[in-house]
Amino acid sequence: MRWTADQLYSGAARWAAIGELKQAVTSIPVLGNGDIWDVTDAIAMVEQTGCDGVVVGRGCLGRPWLFRELAEAFAGKPITPPPGLREIGSIMIDHAELLVEQFGVERGIRSFRKHTSWYLKGFVVGSLARRRLNLTESVEEVAGVDLDQDFPGAAARTPRGHTHGPRPVKLPHHYLNDPDAMERLPPGASLAVSGG
Ligand SMILES: Cc1cc2nc3c(=O)[nH]c(=O)nc-3n(C[C@H](O)[C@H](O)[C@H](O)COP(=O)(O)O)c2cc1C
Structure with a gap:
Protein backbone atom coordinates (compact mmCIF):
# COMPACT_ATOMS: atom_id res chain seq x y z
CA MET A 1 0.00 0.00 0.00
CA ALA A 75 -31.61 19.10 0.75
CA GLY A 76 -33.35 18.12 -2.51
CA LYS A 77 -33.53 21.77 -3.62
CA PRO A 78 -32.86 23.09 -7.12
CA ILE A 79 -29.21 23.96 -7.65
CA THR A 80 -28.42 27.68 -8.00
CA PRO A 81 -26.52 28.17 -11.28
CA PRO A 82 -22.80 28.91 -10.82
CA PRO A 83 -21.72 32.57 -10.93
CA GLY A 84 -20.53 34.19 -14.16
CA LEU A 85 -17.19 35.94 -14.41
CA ARG A 86 -18.46 39.30 -13.11
CA GLU A 87 -19.63 37.76 -9.83
CA ILE A 88 -16.50 35.61 -9.64
CA GLY A 89 -14.46 38.82 -9.88
CA SER A 90 -16.13 40.14 -6.74
CA ILE A 91 -15.80 36.76 -4.98
CA MET A 92 -12.06 36.92 -5.78
CA ILE A 93 -11.77 40.37 -4.26
CA ASP A 94 -13.62 39.26 -1.11
CA HIS A 95 -11.36 36.21 -0.89
CA ALA A 96 -8.18 38.28 -1.30
CA GLU A 97 -9.39 40.80 1.29
CA LEU A 98 -10.10 38.04 3.80
CA LEU A 99 -6.61 36.58 3.26
CA VAL A 100 -5.07 40.01 3.77
CA GLU A 101 -7.13 40.49 6.93
CA GLN A 102 -5.91 37.11 8.21
CA PHE A 103 -2.26 37.15 7.14
CA GLY A 104 -1.36 40.76 6.25
CA VAL A 105 -0.81 42.14 2.74
CA GLU A 106 2.40 40.37 1.75
CA ARG A 107 1.52 36.83 2.78
CA GLY A 108 -2.19 37.23 2.03
CA ILE A 109 -1.69 38.39 -1.56
CA ARG A 110 1.08 35.89 -2.24
CA SER A 111 -1.18 33.14 -1.00
CA PHE A 112 -4.05 34.44 -3.13
CA ARG A 113 -2.08 34.30 -6.40
CA LYS A 114 -2.51 30.57 -6.88
CA HIS A 115 -6.26 30.94 -6.45
CA THR A 116 -6.53 33.36 -9.38
CA SER A 117 -5.73 30.67 -11.95
CA TRP A 118 -8.22 28.28 -10.32
CA TYR A 119 -10.97 30.91 -10.32
CA LEU A 120 -10.32 31.80 -13.95
CA LYS A 121 -9.95 28.28 -15.33
CA GLY A 122 -11.98 27.86 -18.51
CA PHE A 123 -12.77 31.58 -18.94
CA VAL A 124 -11.48 33.62 -21.87
CA VAL A 125 -9.29 36.03 -19.95
CA GLY A 126 -6.13 36.54 -21.98
CA SER A 127 -2.59 35.74 -20.94
CA LEU A 128 -1.73 39.34 -20.04
CA ALA A 129 -4.54 39.66 -17.50
CA ARG A 130 -3.69 36.20 -16.10
CA ARG A 131 -0.04 37.19 -15.74
CA ARG A 132 -0.93 40.51 -14.11
CA LEU A 133 -3.16 38.76 -11.61
CA ASN A 134 -0.43 36.27 -10.81
CA LEU A 135 2.00 39.09 -10.13
CA THR A 136 -0.42 41.39 -8.36
CA GLU A 137 0.82 43.07 -5.21
CA SER A 138 -2.52 44.44 -4.04
CA VAL A 139 -6.21 43.63 -4.06
CA GLU A 140 -7.42 44.94 -7.41
CA GLU A 141 -10.20 44.54 -10.00
CA VAL A 142 -10.00 41.98 -12.80
CA ALA A 143 -9.22 44.65 -15.38
CA GLY A 144 -9.28 44.36 -19.18
CA VAL A 145 -11.38 41.23 -19.16
CA ASP A 146 -14.82 40.59 -20.69
CA LEU A 147 -16.76 40.02 -17.47
CA ASP A 148 -19.98 38.96 -19.24
CA GLN A 149 -19.00 35.30 -19.43
CA ASP A 150 -21.07 32.41 -18.09
CA PHE A 151 -19.41 29.73 -16.03
CA PRO A 152 -17.56 27.25 -18.29
CA GLY A 153 -19.11 24.08 -16.83
CA ALA A 154 -16.56 21.48 -17.95
CA ALA A 155 -13.68 23.44 -16.43
CA ALA A 156 -15.01 22.65 -12.96
CA ARG A 157 -13.68 19.11 -13.34
CA THR A 158 -10.14 20.15 -14.29
CA PRO A 159 -7.77 18.83 -11.59
CA ARG A 160 -6.54 21.61 -9.33
CA GLY A 161 -3.86 21.64 -6.65
CA HIS A 162 -0.78 19.46 -7.16
CA THR A 163 -0.82 17.56 -10.46
CA HIS A 164 2.73 16.24 -10.65
CA GLY A 165 2.56 13.27 -8.27
CA PRO A 166 3.70 10.73 -7.27
CA ARG A 167 6.62 12.29 -5.40
CA PRO A 168 8.77 10.66 -2.70
CA VAL A 169 8.23 11.99 0.82
CA LYS A 170 11.34 12.46 2.95
CA LEU A 171 10.89 11.31 6.54
CA PRO A 172 13.36 10.87 9.40
CA HIS A 173 14.98 7.41 9.54
CA HIS A 174 12.65 4.75 11.05
CA TYR A 175 9.93 7.37 11.41
CA LEU A 176 7.16 5.09 10.14
CA ASN A 177 8.17 2.17 12.42
CA ASP A 178 8.37 4.25 15.57
CA PRO A 179 5.01 5.16 17.14
CA ASP A 180 6.66 7.74 19.43
CA ALA A 181 8.53 9.57 16.68
CA MET A 182 6.11 12.54 16.78
CA GLU A 183 6.99 13.14 20.42
CA ARG A 184 10.66 13.57 19.62
CA LEU A 185 10.51 15.96 16.69
CA PRO A 186 12.98 18.82 17.04
CA PRO A 187 11.35 22.21 17.81
CA GLY A 188 9.95 23.82 14.67
CA ALA A 189 10.02 20.56 12.67
CA SER A 190 6.25 20.39 12.59
CA LEU A 191 4.53 23.53 11.34
CA ALA A 192 0.86 24.29 11.75
CA VAL A 193 0.30 24.66 8.01
CA SER A 194 -1.91 22.71 5.67
CA GLY A 195 -0.27 20.00 3.62
CA GLY A 196 -2.58 20.42 0.61
C1 LIG B 1 -5.67 23.05 -0.08
C2 LIG B 1 -5.65 21.67 0.54
C3 LIG B 1 -5.11 21.51 1.80
C4 LIG B 1 -5.08 20.24 2.40
N1 LIG B 1 -4.48 20.11 3.63
C5 LIG B 1 -4.43 18.88 4.19
C6 LIG B 1 -3.81 18.70 5.46
O1 LIG B 1 -3.30 19.64 6.07
N2 LIG B 1 -3.78 17.46 6.00
C7 LIG B 1 -4.32 16.37 5.34
O2 LIG B 1 -4.27 15.25 5.88
N3 LIG B 1 -4.91 16.51 4.14
C8 LIG B 1 -4.97 17.73 3.55
N4 LIG B 1 -5.54 17.87 2.33
C9 LIG B 1 -6.05 16.66 1.65
C10 LIG B 1 -7.58 16.62 1.67
O3 LIG B 1 -8.04 16.58 2.98
C11 LIG B 1 -8.13 15.42 0.89
O4 LIG B 1 -7.93 14.23 1.59
C12 LIG B 1 -7.54 15.27 -0.48
O5 LIG B 1 -7.42 16.53 -1.11
C13 LIG B 1 -8.40 14.34 -1.36
O6 LIG B 1 -9.67 14.92 -1.59
P1 LIG B 1 -10.04 15.66 -2.98
O7 LIG B 1 -9.93 14.61 -4.07
O8 LIG B 1 -11.44 16.16 -2.75
O9 LIG B 1 -9.03 16.74 -3.18
C14 LIG B 1 -5.60 19.11 1.71
C15 LIG B 1 -6.15 19.29 0.43
C16 LIG B 1 -6.17 20.54 -0.15
C17 LIG B 1 -6.74 20.68 -1.55
Missing part, protein backbone atom coordinates in the same frame (compact mmCIF):
# COMPACT_ATOMS: atom_id res chain seq x y z
CA ARG A 2 1.31 3.45 -0.90
CA TRP A 3 1.07 6.51 1.31
CA THR A 4 -1.23 9.32 0.30
CA ALA A 5 1.44 11.96 0.79
CA ASP A 6 3.76 10.02 -1.52
CA GLN A 7 1.07 9.64 -4.19
CA LEU A 8 0.51 13.42 -4.22
CA TYR A 9 -2.95 13.13 -5.79
CA SER A 10 -1.87 10.75 -8.57
CA GLY A 11 -4.27 7.90 -9.31
CA ALA A 12 -7.92 7.83 -8.26
CA ALA A 13 -9.52 7.68 -4.83
CA ARG A 14 -10.65 4.12 -3.97
CA TRP A 15 -14.29 4.68 -3.12
CA ALA A 16 -14.79 0.91 -2.67
CA ALA A 17 -12.60 1.09 0.44
CA ILE A 18 -14.86 3.84 1.83
CA GLY A 19 -17.83 1.52 1.23
CA GLU A 20 -16.08 -1.26 3.16
CA LEU A 21 -15.29 1.12 6.00
CA LYS A 22 -18.90 2.27 6.15
CA GLN A 23 -20.05 -1.36 6.39
CA ALA A 24 -17.61 -2.04 9.22
CA VAL A 25 -18.13 1.15 11.25
CA THR A 26 -21.62 1.56 12.66
CA SER A 27 -21.10 3.61 15.83
CA ILE A 28 -19.97 6.92 14.27
CA PRO A 29 -20.69 8.68 10.97
CA VAL A 30 -18.35 7.91 8.07
CA LEU A 31 -17.47 10.76 5.72
CA GLY A 32 -16.26 9.99 2.20
CA ASN A 33 -13.43 11.96 0.61
CA GLY A 34 -11.60 11.90 -2.70
CA ASP A 35 -12.23 13.08 -6.27
CA ILE A 36 -15.42 15.02 -5.62
CA TRP A 37 -15.37 17.79 -8.20
CA ASP A 38 -19.07 18.56 -8.46
CA VAL A 39 -22.50 17.71 -7.09
CA THR A 40 -22.90 14.60 -9.24
CA ASP A 41 -19.67 13.16 -7.79
CA ALA A 42 -20.90 13.83 -4.25
CA ILE A 43 -24.21 12.10 -4.88
CA ALA A 44 -22.44 9.18 -6.58
CA MET A 45 -20.06 8.87 -3.61
CA VAL A 46 -22.97 8.63 -1.15
CA GLU A 47 -24.88 6.20 -3.38
CA GLN A 48 -21.89 3.96 -4.05
CA THR A 49 -20.39 3.85 -0.55
CA GLY A 50 -23.37 4.50 1.74
CA CYS A 51 -21.25 7.13 3.53
CA ASP A 52 -22.99 9.66 5.80
CA GLY A 53 -21.53 12.77 4.20
CA VAL A 54 -18.70 13.94 1.98
CA VAL A 55 -15.56 16.00 2.46
CA VAL A 56 -14.24 18.13 -0.39
CA GLY A 57 -10.59 19.05 -0.97
CA ARG A 58 -9.46 20.23 -4.40
CA GLY A 59 -12.99 20.52 -5.79
CA CYS A 60 -13.62 23.80 -3.96
CA LEU A 61 -10.40 25.47 -5.11
CA GLY A 62 -11.58 28.36 -7.24
CA ARG A 63 -15.14 27.05 -6.81
CA PRO A 64 -16.19 27.93 -3.24
CA TRP A 65 -19.87 27.96 -4.25
CA LEU A 66 -19.60 24.16 -4.54
CA PHE A 67 -20.63 24.01 -0.86
CA ARG A 68 -23.86 25.90 -1.62
CA GLU A 69 -24.54 23.45 -4.43
CA LEU A 70 -23.89 20.45 -2.16
CA ALA A 71 -26.18 21.83 0.54
CA GLU A 72 -28.91 22.41 -2.05
CA ALA A 73 -28.46 18.97 -3.66
CA PHE A 74 -28.57 17.07 -0.37
Whole structure:
Protein backbone atom coordinates (compact mmCIF):
# COMPACT_ATOMS: atom_id res chain seq x y z
CA MET A 1 0.00 0.00 0.00
CA ARG A 2 1.31 3.45 -0.90
CA TRP A 3 1.07 6.51 1.31
CA THR A 4 -1.23 9.32 0.30
CA ALA A 5 1.44 11.96 0.79
CA ASP A 6 3.76 10.02 -1.52
CA GLN A 7 1.07 9.64 -4.19
CA LEU A 8 0.51 13.42 -4.22
CA TYR A 9 -2.95 13.13 -5.79
CA SER A 10 -1.87 10.75 -8.57
CA GLY A 11 -4.27 7.90 -9.31
CA ALA A 12 -7.92 7.83 -8.26
CA ALA A 13 -9.52 7.68 -4.83
CA ARG A 14 -10.65 4.12 -3.97
CA TRP A 15 -14.29 4.68 -3.12
CA ALA A 16 -14.79 0.91 -2.67
CA ALA A 17 -12.60 1.09 0.44
CA ILE A 18 -14.86 3.84 1.83
CA GLY A 19 -17.83 1.52 1.23
CA GLU A 20 -16.08 -1.26 3.16
CA LEU A 21 -15.29 1.12 6.00
CA LYS A 22 -18.90 2.27 6.15
CA GLN A 23 -20.05 -1.36 6.39
CA ALA A 24 -17.61 -2.04 9.22
CA VAL A 25 -18.13 1.15 11.25
CA THR A 26 -21.62 1.56 12.66
CA SER A 27 -21.10 3.61 15.83
CA ILE A 28 -19.97 6.92 14.27
CA PRO A 29 -20.69 8.68 10.97
CA VAL A 30 -18.35 7.91 8.07
CA LEU A 31 -17.47 10.76 5.72
CA GLY A 32 -16.26 9.99 2.20
CA ASN A 33 -13.43 11.96 0.61
CA GLY A 34 -11.60 11.90 -2.70
CA ASP A 35 -12.23 13.08 -6.27
CA ILE A 36 -15.42 15.02 -5.62
CA TRP A 37 -15.37 17.79 -8.20
CA ASP A 38 -19.07 18.56 -8.46
CA VAL A 39 -22.50 17.71 -7.09
CA THR A 40 -22.90 14.60 -9.24
CA ASP A 41 -19.67 13.16 -7.79
CA ALA A 42 -20.90 13.83 -4.25
CA ILE A 43 -24.21 12.10 -4.88
CA ALA A 44 -22.44 9.18 -6.58
CA MET A 45 -20.06 8.87 -3.61
CA VAL A 46 -22.97 8.63 -1.15
CA GLU A 47 -24.88 6.20 -3.38
CA GLN A 48 -21.89 3.96 -4.05
CA THR A 49 -20.39 3.85 -0.55
CA GLY A 50 -23.37 4.50 1.74
CA CYS A 51 -21.25 7.13 3.53
CA ASP A 52 -22.99 9.66 5.80
CA GLY A 53 -21.53 12.77 4.20
CA VAL A 54 -18.70 13.94 1.98
CA VAL A 55 -15.56 16.00 2.46
CA VAL A 56 -14.24 18.13 -0.39
CA GLY A 57 -10.59 19.05 -0.97
CA ARG A 58 -9.46 20.23 -4.40
CA GLY A 59 -12.99 20.52 -5.79
CA CYS A 60 -13.62 23.80 -3.96
CA LEU A 61 -10.40 25.47 -5.11
CA GLY A 62 -11.58 28.36 -7.24
CA ARG A 63 -15.14 27.05 -6.81
CA PRO A 64 -16.19 27.93 -3.24
CA TRP A 65 -19.87 27.96 -4.25
CA LEU A 66 -19.60 24.16 -4.54
CA PHE A 67 -20.63 24.01 -0.86
CA ARG A 68 -23.86 25.90 -1.62
CA GLU A 69 -24.54 23.45 -4.43
CA LEU A 70 -23.89 20.45 -2.16
CA ALA A 71 -26.18 21.83 0.54
CA GLU A 72 -28.91 22.41 -2.05
CA ALA A 73 -28.46 18.97 -3.66
CA PHE A 74 -28.57 17.07 -0.37
CA ALA A 75 -31.61 19.10 0.75
CA GLY A 76 -33.35 18.12 -2.51
CA LYS A 77 -33.53 21.77 -3.62
CA PRO A 78 -32.86 23.09 -7.12
CA ILE A 79 -29.21 23.96 -7.65
CA THR A 80 -28.42 27.68 -8.00
CA PRO A 81 -26.52 28.17 -11.28
CA PRO A 82 -22.80 28.91 -10.82
CA PRO A 83 -21.72 32.57 -10.93
CA GLY A 84 -20.53 34.19 -14.16
CA LEU A 85 -17.19 35.94 -14.41
CA ARG A 86 -18.46 39.30 -13.11
CA GLU A 87 -19.63 37.76 -9.83
CA ILE A 88 -16.50 35.61 -9.64
CA GLY A 89 -14.46 38.82 -9.88
CA SER A 90 -16.13 40.14 -6.74
CA ILE A 91 -15.80 36.76 -4.98
CA MET A 92 -12.06 36.92 -5.78
CA ILE A 93 -11.77 40.37 -4.26
CA ASP A 94 -13.62 39.26 -1.11
CA HIS A 95 -11.36 36.21 -0.89
CA ALA A 96 -8.18 38.28 -1.30
CA GLU A 97 -9.39 40.80 1.29
CA LEU A 98 -10.10 38.04 3.80
CA LEU A 99 -6.61 36.58 3.26
CA VAL A 100 -5.07 40.01 3.77
CA GLU A 101 -7.13 40.49 6.93
CA GLN A 102 -5.91 37.11 8.21
CA PHE A 103 -2.26 37.15 7.14
CA GLY A 104 -1.36 40.76 6.25
CA VAL A 105 -0.81 42.14 2.74
CA GLU A 106 2.40 40.37 1.75
CA ARG A 107 1.52 36.83 2.78
CA GLY A 108 -2.19 37.23 2.03
CA ILE A 109 -1.69 38.39 -1.56
CA ARG A 110 1.08 35.89 -2.24
CA SER A 111 -1.18 33.14 -1.00
CA PHE A 112 -4.05 34.44 -3.13
CA ARG A 113 -2.08 34.30 -6.40
CA LYS A 114 -2.51 30.57 -6.88
CA HIS A 115 -6.26 30.94 -6.45
CA THR A 116 -6.53 33.36 -9.38
CA SER A 117 -5.73 30.67 -11.95
CA TRP A 118 -8.22 28.28 -10.32
CA TYR A 119 -10.97 30.91 -10.32
CA LEU A 120 -10.32 31.80 -13.95
CA LYS A 121 -9.95 28.28 -15.33
CA GLY A 122 -11.98 27.86 -18.51
CA PHE A 123 -12.77 31.58 -18.94
CA VAL A 124 -11.48 33.62 -21.87
CA VAL A 125 -9.29 36.03 -19.95
CA GLY A 126 -6.13 36.54 -21.98
CA SER A 127 -2.59 35.74 -20.94
CA LEU A 128 -1.73 39.34 -20.04
CA ALA A 129 -4.54 39.66 -17.50
CA ARG A 130 -3.69 36.20 -16.10
CA ARG A 131 -0.04 37.19 -15.74
CA ARG A 132 -0.93 40.51 -14.11
CA LEU A 133 -3.16 38.76 -11.61
CA ASN A 134 -0.43 36.27 -10.81
CA LEU A 135 2.00 39.09 -10.13
CA THR A 136 -0.42 41.39 -8.36
CA GLU A 137 0.82 43.07 -5.21
CA SER A 138 -2.52 44.44 -4.04
CA VAL A 139 -6.21 43.63 -4.06
CA GLU A 140 -7.42 44.94 -7.41
CA GLU A 141 -10.20 44.54 -10.00
CA VAL A 142 -10.00 41.98 -12.80
CA ALA A 143 -9.22 44.65 -15.38
CA GLY A 144 -9.28 44.36 -19.18
CA VAL A 145 -11.38 41.23 -19.16
CA ASP A 146 -14.82 40.59 -20.69
CA LEU A 147 -16.76 40.02 -17.47
CA ASP A 148 -19.98 38.96 -19.24
CA GLN A 149 -19.00 35.30 -19.43
CA ASP A 150 -21.07 32.41 -18.09
CA PHE A 151 -19.41 29.73 -16.03
CA PRO A 152 -17.56 27.25 -18.29
CA GLY A 153 -19.11 24.08 -16.83
CA ALA A 154 -16.56 21.48 -17.95
CA ALA A 155 -13.68 23.44 -16.43
CA ALA A 156 -15.01 22.65 -12.96
CA ARG A 157 -13.68 19.11 -13.34
CA THR A 158 -10.14 20.15 -14.29
CA PRO A 159 -7.77 18.83 -11.59
CA ARG A 160 -6.54 21.61 -9.33
CA GLY A 161 -3.86 21.64 -6.65
CA HIS A 162 -0.78 19.46 -7.16
CA THR A 163 -0.82 17.56 -10.46
CA HIS A 164 2.73 16.24 -10.65
CA GLY A 165 2.56 13.27 -8.27
CA PRO A 166 3.70 10.73 -7.27
CA ARG A 167 6.62 12.29 -5.40
CA PRO A 168 8.77 10.66 -2.70
CA VAL A 169 8.23 11.99 0.82
CA LYS A 170 11.34 12.46 2.95
CA LEU A 171 10.89 11.31 6.54
CA PRO A 172 13.36 10.87 9.40
CA HIS A 173 14.98 7.41 9.54
CA HIS A 174 12.65 4.75 11.05
CA TYR A 175 9.93 7.37 11.41
CA LEU A 176 7.16 5.09 10.14
CA ASN A 177 8.17 2.17 12.42
CA ASP A 178 8.37 4.25 15.57
CA PRO A 179 5.01 5.16 17.14
CA ASP A 180 6.66 7.74 19.43
CA ALA A 181 8.53 9.57 16.68
CA MET A 182 6.11 12.54 16.78
CA GLU A 183 6.99 13.14 20.42
CA ARG A 184 10.66 13.57 19.62
CA LEU A 185 10.51 15.96 16.69
CA PRO A 186 12.98 18.82 17.04
CA PRO A 187 11.35 22.21 17.81
CA GLY A 188 9.95 23.82 14.67
CA ALA A 189 10.02 20.56 12.67
CA SER A 190 6.25 20.39 12.59
CA LEU A 191 4.53 23.53 11.34
CA ALA A 192 0.86 24.29 11.75
CA VAL A 193 0.30 24.66 8.01
CA SER A 194 -1.91 22.71 5.67
CA GLY A 195 -0.27 20.00 3.62
CA GLY A 196 -2.58 20.42 0.61
C1 LIG B 1 -5.67 23.05 -0.08
C2 LIG B 1 -5.65 21.67 0.54
C3 LIG B 1 -5.11 21.51 1.80
C4 LIG B 1 -5.08 20.24 2.40
N1 LIG B 1 -4.48 20.11 3.63
C5 LIG B 1 -4.43 18.88 4.19
C6 LIG B 1 -3.81 18.70 5.46
O1 LIG B 1 -3.30 19.64 6.07
N2 LIG B 1 -3.78 17.46 6.00
C7 LIG B 1 -4.32 16.37 5.34
O2 LIG B 1 -4.27 15.25 5.88
N3 LIG B 1 -4.91 16.51 4.14
C8 LIG B 1 -4.97 17.73 3.55
N4 LIG B 1 -5.54 17.87 2.33
C9 LIG B 1 -6.05 16.66 1.65
C10 LIG B 1 -7.58 16.62 1.67
O3 LIG B 1 -8.04 16.58 2.98
C11 LIG B 1 -8.13 15.42 0.89
O4 LIG B 1 -7.93 14.23 1.59
C12 LIG B 1 -7.54 15.27 -0.48
O5 LIG B 1 -7.42 16.53 -1.11
C13 LIG B 1 -8.40 14.34 -1.36
O6 LIG B 1 -9.67 14.92 -1.59
P1 LIG B 1 -10.04 15.66 -2.98
O7 LIG B 1 -9.93 14.61 -4.07
O8 LIG B 1 -11.44 16.16 -2.75
O9 LIG B 1 -9.03 16.74 -3.18
C14 LIG B 1 -5.60 19.11 1.71
C15 LIG B 1 -6.15 19.29 0.43
C16 LIG B 1 -6.17 20.54 -0.15
C17 LIG B 1 -6.74 20.68 -1.55
